[in-house]
Amino acid sequence: MVTMKQIAERTGVSVSTVSLVMNHRDEGRVKPAIAAHVRAVADELGYRVNPMASSLRTNRTHILGFISEEVATTPYAGGMILGAQSAASQYGYMLITVSTDGGMDEDEEIEALQRYGADGFLYAKMSNRVTEVPRRLNDCPLVLVDATDPDGLVPSVEPDEYRIAYDATRRLLDAGCGRIAYVGCSEGGMIAQQGRLAGYRAAIEDAGRKFNERLVVNVLNNGPALEAVSDLFDWERPDGFFCFNDARAWYVYECAARRGLTVGRDLSVVGVDNHRVFAETLSPQLTTVELPHFEMGYWAAAKLISLIEDRSLDESEWPSTTAPMPPLDAGIPAKIHCRLIEKESVVR
Incomplete structure (x- = not known):
C-alpha cells in the first residue's frame, strides 16, 4: 500500500504538503505546480485515500x-x-x-x-x-x-425553463410558423410551467406578434388532454406547437393523424425531455429540448x-x-x- 511518506520522498516535499494536496486542502497553501506534481506522482504510484483514516482525521x-x-x-x-x-x-x-x-x-x-x-x-x-x-x-x-x-x-x-421555451418557440418562428400554440401543464406548483409559458410568450412578442391566450391550453393527461388539444386544432388551427413535454406532444401527433395531417410537413412540433420512449416511438422523430x-x-x-x-x-x-x-x-x-x-x- 502506497503511503504519503513515499509520495513525499519521491517528490521532495513534506508529508504535510502531500496531505494537504491529497485531501484537497492545498488551495492557497501549496503552489499549483507542486500540487500538480504531487498528484501526478500519487497517480503513478497508485495511491488511494484510506476513507476510514481520512474520516478519523x-x-x-x-x-x-x-x-x-x-x-x-x-x-x-x-x-x-x-x-x-x-x-x-x-x-x-x-x-x-x-x-x-x-x-x-x-x-x-x-x-x-x-x-x-x-x-x-x-x-x-x-x-x-x-x-x-x-x-x-x-x-x-x-x-x-x-x-x-x-x-x-x-x-x-x-433547467433554465424560460430559455427552454424561448429557444423552442424561436425555432418554430424560424421555421415560418404563423400560429404557434403552447400545450402546457395544468398541475400546480410547477416552476417549469411558469417559466416555459413566460418564455413562449416572450418569444412570440419579441417577434413582433401579439400573444394570443386562445393558443394556450394547459392539460394533465389522457382523455381530457386529448380532447383539449383536439379542440385547439379545430378552433384555432395552429401550424406550430410547443409542448410542455414529449408526452404532451403525443396528443398533437394523434390529433394531426386523425385529420390527415403530417407532422413535419403540414405542421411543426417541438417537445421537451428527449424522453427515450417517445423519441423512439413517434414518427417523424420529435425535435425536442433535452433536460x-x-x-x-x-x-x-x-x-x-x-x-x-x-x-x-x-x-x-x-x-x-x-x-x-x-x-x-x-x-x-x-x-x-x-x-x-x-x-x-x-x-x-
Missing part, C-alpha cells in the same frame, strides 16, 4: 445522501444519479441513494442516512417545483436538485462538496457535458441552459 465520512421523490421511478433517474455519483467519486465521496416513493417514510430515510454519518444531502424532485425542505435537513449541508425552496435560500440547480439531468446531478454534488469542505473546486476538471454547467458560485437557483435537439418534426 477530518471528522467526515465522505458520504453524501441522495434523497429522491418521483425520481428513482422515472426514466431520468439514471442520468441525475449518475451525474451526482460521478462528481462524488471524483472528489473522494460515496453516494448513498434513497427513494421516498411507494409509501416510504421520508423522515425515517433521512434519519437512516444521518446514522450513517452522511456529511451532506442532495434533495431531488422531478419536473422542477417549489418544495418545502424537510425539517430534519435544516441544519445540514444541503443542495436541492430540480427544485427550489419557497424562500430561495437553499442552494439549488434547475440536463446528468448536469444537474453533477453540479449539485460538486456544490454540496464545496459547502462541506468550505472551498472552491477546480472546474477545469469537470467533464464535458451536453449542456454547459454554471459556476458553483452562481445565484440561487443556478440555471442550466438546455440544448435543442433537431430531429424531423419541424417543417424544413
Whole structure:
C-alpha cells in the first residue's frame, strides 16, 4: 500500500504538503505546480485515500445522501444519479441513494442516512417545483436538485425553463410558423410551467406578434388532454406547437393523424425531455429540448462538496457535458441552459 511518506520522498516535499494536496486542502497553501506534481506522482504510484483514516482525521465520512421523490421511478433517474455519483467519486465521496416513493417514510430515510454519518444531502424532485425542505435537513449541508425552496435560500440547480421555451418557440418562428400554440401543464406548483409559458410568450412578442391566450391550453393527461388539444386544432388551427413535454406532444401527433395531417410537413412540433420512449416511438422523430439531468446531478454534488469542505473546486476538471454547467458560485437557483435537439418534426 502506497503511503504519503513515499509520495513525499519521491517528490521532495513534506508529508504535510502531500496531505494537504491529497485531501484537497492545498488551495492557497501549496503552489499549483507542486500540487500538480504531487498528484501526478500519487497517480503513478497508485495511491488511494484510506476513507476510514481520512474520516478519523477530518471528522467526515465522505458520504453524501441522495434523497429522491418521483425520481428513482422515472426514466431520468439514471442520468441525475449518475451525474451526482460521478462528481462524488471524483472528489473522494460515496453516494448513498434513497427513494421516498411507494409509501416510504421520508423522515425515517433521512434519519437512516444521518446514522450513517452522511456529511451532506442532495434533495431531488422531478419536473422542477417549489418544495418545502424537510425539517430534519435544516441544519445540514444541503443542495436541492430540480427544485427550489419557497424562500430561495437553499442552494439549488434547475433547467433554465424560460430559455427552454424561448429557444423552442424561436425555432418554430424560424421555421415560418404563423400560429404557434403552447400545450402546457395544468398541475400546480410547477416552476417549469411558469417559466416555459413566460418564455413562449416572450418569444412570440419579441417577434413582433401579439400573444394570443386562445393558443394556450394547459392539460394533465389522457382523455381530457386529448380532447383539449383536439379542440385547439379545430378552433384555432395552429401550424406550430410547443409542448410542455414529449408526452404532451403525443396528443398533437394523434390529433394531426386523425385529420390527415403530417407532422413535419403540414405542421411543426417541438417537445421537451428527449424522453427515450417517445423519441423512439413517434414518427417523424420529435425535435425536442433535452433536460440536463446528468448536469444537474453533477453540479449539485460538486456544490454540496464545496459547502462541506468550505472551498472552491477546480472546474477545469469537470467533464464535458451536453449542456454547459454554471459556476458553483452562481445565484440561487443556478440555471442550466438546455440544448435543442433537431430531429424531423419541424417543417424544413
